Amino acid sequence: xxxxxxxxxxxxxxxxxxxxxxxxxxxxxxxxxxxxxxxxxxxxxxxxxxxxxxxxxxxxxxxxxxxxxxxxxxxxxxxxxxxxxxxxxxxxxxxxxxxxxxxxxxxxxxxxxxxxxxxxxxxxxxxxxxxxxxxxxxxxxxxxxxxxxxxxxxxxxxxxxxxxxxxxxxxxxxxxxxxxxxxxxxxxxxxxxxxxxxxxxxxxxxxxxxxxxxxxxxxxxxxxxxxxxxxxxxxxxxxxxxxxxxxxxxxxxxxxxxxxxxxxxxxxxxxxxxxxxxxxxxxxxxxxxxxxxxxxxxxxxxxxxxxxxxxxxxxxxxxxxxxxxxxxxxxxxxxxxxxxxxxxxxxxxxxxxxxxxxxxxxxxxxxxxxxxxxxxxxxxxxxxxxxxxxxxxxxxxxxxxxxxxxxxxxxxxxxxxxxxxxxxxxxxxxxxxxxxxxxxxxxxxxxxxxxxxxxx
Numbered sequence: 001x002x003x004x005x006x007x008x009x010x011x012x013x014x015x016x017x018x019x020x021x022x023x024x025x026x027x028x029x030x031x032x033x034x035x036x037x038x039x040x041x042x043x044x045x046x047x048x049x050x051x052x053x054x055x056x057x058x059x060x061x062x063x064x065x066x067x068x069x070x071x072x073x074x075x076x077x078x079x080x081x082x083x084x085x086x087x088x089x090x091x092x093x094x095x096x097x098x099x100x101x102x103x104x105x106x107x108x109x110x111x112x113x114x115x116x117x118x119x120x121x122x123x124x125x126x127x128x129x130x131x132x133x134x135x136x137x138x139x140x141x142x143x144x145x146x147x148x149x150x151x152x153x154x155x156x157x158x159x160x161x162x163x164x165x166x167x168x169x170x171x172x173x174x175x176x177x178x179x180x181x182x183x184x185x186x187x188x189x190x191x192x193x194x195x196x197x198x199x200x201x202x203x204x205x206x207x208x209x210x211x212x213x214x215x216x217x218x219x220x221x222x223x224x225x226x227x228x229x230x231x232x233x234x235x236x237x238x239x240x241x242x243x244x245x246x247x248x249x250x251x252x253x254x255x256x257x258x259x260x261x262x263x264x265x266x267x268x269x270x271x272x273x274x275x276x277x278x279x280x281x282x283x284x285x286x287x288x289x290x291x292x293x294x295x296x297x298x299x300x301x302x303x304x305x306x307x308x309x310x311x312x313x314x315x316x317x318x319x320x321x322x323x324x325x326x327x328x329x330x331x332x333x334x335x336x337x338x339x340x341x342x343x344x345x346x347x348x349x350x351x352x353x354x355x356x357x358x359x360x361x362x363x364x365x366x367x368x369x370x371x372x373x374x375x376x377x378x379x380x381x382x383x384x385x386x387x388x389x390x391x392x393x394x395x396x397x398x399x400x401x402x403x404x405x406x407x408x409x410x411x412x413x414x415x416x417x418x419x420x421x422x423x424x425x426x427x428x429x430x431x432x433x434x435x436x437x438x439x440x441x442x443x444x445x446x447x448x449x450x451x452x453x454x455x456x
Contacts, residue, residue: 001141001174029059036062041072057087061095068098077108088120096124097132104135104145114145125156133160134168141171141181150181161192169196170204177207177216186217197231205232206240213243222253233264241268242276249279249288258289269300277304278312285315285324294325305336313340314348321351330361341372349376350384357387357397366397377408380450385412386420393427402431406439411446 032047045066051059064083067076081102087095100120106112118139124132137156140149154175160168173192176185190211196204209228212221226247232240245264248257262283268276281300284293298319304312317336320329334355340348353372356365370391376384389408392401406427412420428436 001171029056032059032062036066039072041066045073052083057090057092060084061087061092064095064098068102075108077102077110080108081110088123091123091127093124093127093129093132096120096127097129100124100132100135114139116145118145125159128159128163130160130163130165130168133157133163134165134171137168137171150175154181161195164199166196166199166201166204169193169199170201170207173204173207177211186211190218197228200235202232202235202237202240205229205235206237206243209240209243213247220253222247226254233267236267236271238268238271238273238276241265241271242273242279245276245279249283258283260289262289269303272307274304274307274309274312277301277307278309278315281312281315285319294319298325305339308343310340310343310345310348313337313343314345314351317348317351330355334361341375344375344379346376346379346381346384349373349379350381350387353384353387357391366391370397377411380415380454382412382415382417382420385409385415386417386423389420389423389427393423402427403435403439403442406431406436407443407446410440410443414443414447 028047029051032044032051035041035043035047045063048056048059048063052063060083064080064087065071066073067083068080069075081099084095084099084102088099097120100117100123102108102110103113103120104117118136121132121136121139125136133156137153137160139145140153140156142148146152154172157168157172157175161172169192173189173196174180175182176192177189178184190208193204193207193211197208205228209225209232210216211218212228213225214220226244229240229244229247233244241264245261245268246252247254248264249261250256262280265276265280265283269280277300281297281304283289284297284300286292298316301312301315301319305316313336317333317340318324319326320336321333322328334352337348337352337355341352349372353369353376355361356363356372357369358364370388373384373388373391377388385408389405389412391397392399392408393405394400398404406424409420409424409427413424414420431439
């Protein structure tokens, strides 16, 4: 959903002079206007302040504007609010809107006051100011300065949308799309998104792409989806860039094109999209759509990793672990494995366990190895399950326990590990039939519980 915005008040200079009764006063006002247009703001103030002090609303508004925008003077929102107040009270829509924005954002020494902001947005909105209608709709939608009232929010968005206000059109489409404050209606959502899209709104382009990509209320249509994603992507919409890249990467309903995938991953990555940075790293590491380039892979993996992406942290660790494109550095590998493992990355947990198991880059610590193997095994990682079985089989870091060893080998085998299969056969030698039966029972119970969790 689009957040509220502040229109530039500098474009709304009051230039009406017909209402000024005295020709002398009108001439003074005109002199001030000429000075303002010549950017001689001091001269403009000199002409307008006496008029304002005698009750001229246009002069008051223009003085407020000068202080609001800091035109030739130090920006002073406090003075601006003082000078905006009388014109706003007397119905000047621009003054009402500008006063609302100052209170809305608590600018320049004026304390944020959402109730006052809503009051003045309402005054301007009632006079059909489309930006005020949009901002008021937003405030009702999130309960800022007013109680949450989705019906009121929709009302003001609709009024703004009917005037062609693009953000109102988008937010009205979003409300229909999400069923927020109004019955979900994919046809109406698409209608309003398309109106916003015709005005070039990138968020609307992206929203339309998602509708066709997911088949939300319309038949799924990947060709139409990619067309809308690219329109948004060309405007710098990072999520659209990423989704377009994924579609080209995997050939989802379109011909696979790894070079275009790299192009759009890079575009999104440069805008800070963590998943795009990770996927771009994968492309450079694997040589898909570009030449293999480990330093570039590391660069993009690290960018995503620094944003907290666990899969990227794991990838950085792997490059340090294997010395791919960088000097092998087991200590650095452990540091990155730990960051990913702490976020629950099962592969990182297994590899961290293996580092402690072998004393590679750190002290050998079988208890830590068991800990990380167990966490990874519980997430269904067959490599960790096989490693955990081996620890129980040899009694390293845990009490020797052939039943537990067989259990984990059996589970690893069922989840696709050939090593697990071979180790299960090896571990069964010398075991009593009752112990093998108990190990299988425990393994089957674990697999049943795991399957239930997977489908919860």
